[in-house]
Amino acid sequence: MAEDKKNVDESAEPQVPQAVVSRLSLYLRELQHLVRDGFETTSSTQLGRLLGFTDAQVRKDLAYFGQFGYPGIGYRCAELIAAIKKILGTNQSWSLAIVGMGNLGRALIGYRGFQQQGFEIVAGFDTDPAKIGNKIEGLQVYHLDEVTQVVREKNIRLAIVAVPSAVAQRVADALVSAGVEGILNFAPVTLALPKHIHTVGVDLAIELEQLSFNVVSKLAKGP
Amino acid sequence: MAEDKKNVDESAEPQVPQAVVSRLSLYLRELQHLVRDGFETTSSTQLGRLLGFTDAQVRKDLAYFGQFGYPGIGYRCAELIAAIKKILGTNQSWSLAIVGMGNLGRALIGYRGFQQQGFEIVAGFDTDPAKIGNKIEGLQVYHLDEVTQVVREKNIRLAIVAVPSAVAQRVADALVSAGVEGILNFAPVTLALPKHIHTVGVDLAIELEQLSFNVVSKLAKGP
Numbered sequence: 001m002a003e004d005k006k007n008v009d010e011s012a013e014p015q016v017p018q019a020v021v022s023r024l025s026l027y028l029r030e031l032q033h034l035v036r037d038g039f040e041t042t043s044s045t046q047l048g049r050l051l052g053f054t055d056a057q058v059r060k061d062l063a064y065f066g067q068f069g070y071p072g073i074g075y076r077c078a079e080l081i082a083a084i085k086k087i088l089g090t091n092q093s094w095s096l097a098i099v100g101m102g103n104l105g106r107a108l109i110g111y112r113g114f115q116q117q118g119f120e121i122v123a124g125f126d127t128d129p130a131k132i133g134n135k136i137e138g139l140q141v142y143h144l145d146e147v148t149q150v151v152r153e154k155n156i157r158l159a160i161v162a163v164p165s166a167v168a169q170r171v172a173d174a175l176v177s178a179g180v181e182g183i184l185n186f187a188p189v190t191l192a193l194p195k196h197i198h199t200v201g202v203d204l205a206i207e208l209e210q211l212s213f214n215v216v217s218k219l220a221k222g223p
Numbered sequence: 224m225a226e227d228k229k230n231v232d233e234s235a236e237p238q239v240p241q242a243v244v245s246r247l248s249l250y251l252r253e254l255q256h257l258v259r260d261g262f263e264t265t266s267s268t269q270l271g272r273l274l275g276f277t278d279a280q281v282r283k284d285l286a287y288f289g290q291f292g293y294p295g296i297g298y299r300c301a302e303l304i305a306a307i308k309k310i311l312g313t314n315q316s317w318s319l320a321i322v323g324m325g326n327l328g329r330a331l332i333g334y335r336g337f338q339q340q341g342f343e344i345v346a347g348f349d350t351d352p353a354k355i356g357n358k359i360e361g362l363q364v365y366h367l368d369e370v371t372q373v374v375r376e377k378n379i380r381l382a383i384v385a386v387p388s389a390v391a392q393r394v395a396d397a398l399v400s401a402g403v404e405g406i407l408n409f410a411p412v413t414l415a416l417p418k419h420i421h422t423v424g425v426d427l428a429i430e431l432e433q434l435s436f437n438v439v440s441k442l443a444k445g446p
Contacts (some may be wrong), residue, residue, distance in 0.1 A: 017275020019249070021436050026242070052240020057280055088432045089439030096431075103360075107327035107385075108427075117428040119435075137326075158434050162330075199256035199435035200430045204331075205340040206248040207423045208319075209311045211381050211405035212342075213244050214421035216312030219291040 020061050021088075026051055027058070028084045035077045036130040043074035090118040097156045097180070099144065099171050100163035101126040101136050104186055108160055122154045144174055151178040158182045165189045172199075226266035243284050244311075249274055250281070251307045258300045265299035313341040318379045320403070322367065322394050324359050325350040327409055330358040331383055345377050367397055374401040381405045388412045395422075 030050045034042055044058040051058075062068050065087050069075050085091040096114070098105050101124050108114075109121055124141040126132065132143045142150050148157070154174055159180045163171050168187035175183060182198040191199050250318045257265055267281040274281075284293050288310050292298050319337070321328045324347050331337075332344055333418040347364040349355065355366045365373050365404040373379070382403045386394050391410035398406060408414055414422050 016440070019275030021433055024436070025432045028432075029426070036374050052242030054280065054283065057277065060277065071238065072392050087436065087439075089435035090432055094431075094435055102330070103326050103333070104330035107330050110326070111427060113426055113428040113431075114431060117244065117432065119428065119431050131320070157438060159433065160367070181438045184434060187433055198434055200433045202427070202430055203252070204334060204425070205336040205342065206245065207407050207425055208337060208342050208381065209248045209251075209313060209340065210241065210244055210423045211407060212312035212317055213247070213310065215380060215404045216310075 002156055016064050020064055023051075023053070023061050024065075024088060025082050027061070028081060028088070031075075031081045031084070035081065039077055041074050042080075044069070047075075066152045084142050093120055094158055095120055095154055095156045096137070097121070097123045097125060097147075097151065097154075097159040099125040099147075099159060099161050099175065101128070101131050102139055102162065105160075105162040106137050108162060109139050114205045119158070121160075123150050123156060125150075140194045145173065147174050148178040150178060152177075156180060158184070160186070161191075162186050174183070239287050243287055245286040246274075246276070246284050247288075247307050247311060250284070250306060251311070254298075254300050254304045254307070259303065262300055264297050264299055265303075267292070270298075316341045316343055317381055318343055318345045318377055320344070320346045320348060320370075320374065320377075320379045320398070321362070322348040322370075322382060322384055322398065324351070324354050324364055325385065328383075329360050329383040331385060332362050342381070344383075346373050346379060348373075367394065370397050371401040374398075374403060379403060381407070383407045383409070384414075385409045 027047060030047055031042065035217065043060075044055040047053075048055040048058045059069075068080050068082070068083060082091070096119055098108055098121055105124065106201055109124065114121065123137060124136060124139045125144045125147055126141055127144050131141050134141055157180065159175045159182070161168055161171055161175070165187045168189050169191055172183055172185070172191045172193055176193060176197050180197075183191065183193070183200075184198055185201045190201070193199060224238055250270060253270055254265065256301065260416050267278040267285075270276075271278040271281045289306070291306060305314070319342055321331055321344055323374045328347065332347065337344065344362060345353050347359060348367045348370055349364055350367050354364050357364055380403065382398045382405075384391055384394055384398070384406055388410045391408065392414060395406055395408070395414045399416060399420050403420075406416070406423075408422055408424045413424070416422060
């Protein structure tokens with residue numbers, strides 16, 4: 001993930017580094033796994049070990065948001081899950097739009113991980129007349145010119161940009177004008193947007209680097 | 224990203240936590256940005272500040288792999304970039320396969336970030352007769368039954384699984400039998416694979432959680 005730190009950091013006061021917020025998601029997933037595995041409490045040491053962080057890093061990260069541990073107990077998993085979801089804003093559900101009904105947009109409509117975490121895709125946008133007014137993968141598709149009206153009617157606050165780089169900025173500008181507050185950008189360009197708009201860019205190559213590392217490090221050690 | 228830590232950790236000796244390897248990618252991107260911005264050297268403090276880590280965390284992460292800093296200088300950017308690329312295995316290029324020529328597979332063929340970091344997609348696989356033998360998005364598509372031969376001929380070592388959950392395990396088994404060493408899994412299931420095979424699962428909801436956090440935290444503070 002390449003976060004667009006410039007946009008994000010300058011709008012948060014006091015500043016919480018974006019990487020800390022990213023780690024909150026990792027803590028949340030591990031806590032959910034721990035609960036699934038029957039754990040009721042955990043510790044900064046256990047969470048750190050599961051994720052490869054120092055226990056000091058875990059405590060420092062969580063300390064940005066409050067005091068969550070209990071002396072002699074550690075963290076209560078269910079309580080910390082609820083707290084993190086509230087911090088991340090996923091204790092509520094969010095209505096999303098996707099712009100770009102190409103291969104990536106269609107793929108993302110069907111991505112189940114979004115709905116599991118409280119993100120519901122409620123509208124698609126494109127500029128191809130053949131796609132407008134139809135349903136694609138079960139999602140109603142509108143012309144980008146209708147974005148302001150649809151965003152207002154459906155209370156859409158976040159949008160996914162899945163268009164070619166050449167038009168990504170124009171699309172993002174339209175989304176911002178329509179009132180969208182955050183953009184997940186799959187186009188490999190940096191968007192120039194007002195400071196109060198949050199953007200996150202997706203860098204899937206990081207995941208592949210994890211694989212190549214593991215294959216290479218295995219080879220270095222012999223069979 | 225939800226890494227399948229079970230597969231990964233048990234095969235690495237001495238164990239480097241997967242999260243540390245993930246941070247290597249982040250350090251690499253920041254170093255590349257620093258070089259682009261004219262910096263020749265940097266420090267654990269600067270790298271940490273850019274990413275929201277403590278300087279101790281940066282030093283501890285890098286110490287897994289060697290001694291990279293110079294007293295009174297810090298890190299030489301170009302040298303550390305080369306070292307990290309070597310550690311990650313991206314100082315060489317990798318040949319990849321994609322299985323599943325649906326929306327996601329087609330989208331990933333066109334994903335530019337892969338090639339930029341040294342990952343080249345050289346073959347696609349599917350089981351739909353209408354797709355076999357054709358080129359999709361410029362990529363030659365083979366039947367999954369041909370996977371062993373194609374993997375050998377094209378020296379494919381990593382694969383991306385972009386098929387429905389119901390068939391993901393069967394596809395992964397076929398890839399492993401064919402000799403693939405690492406799998407990037409977009410199907411929302413945990414794959415049961417031999418210990419020596421590396422898998423990374425992709426969790427795009429984490430990126431959306433970053434957005435919702437920023438929108439919520441902005442609102443909490445008022446306009």
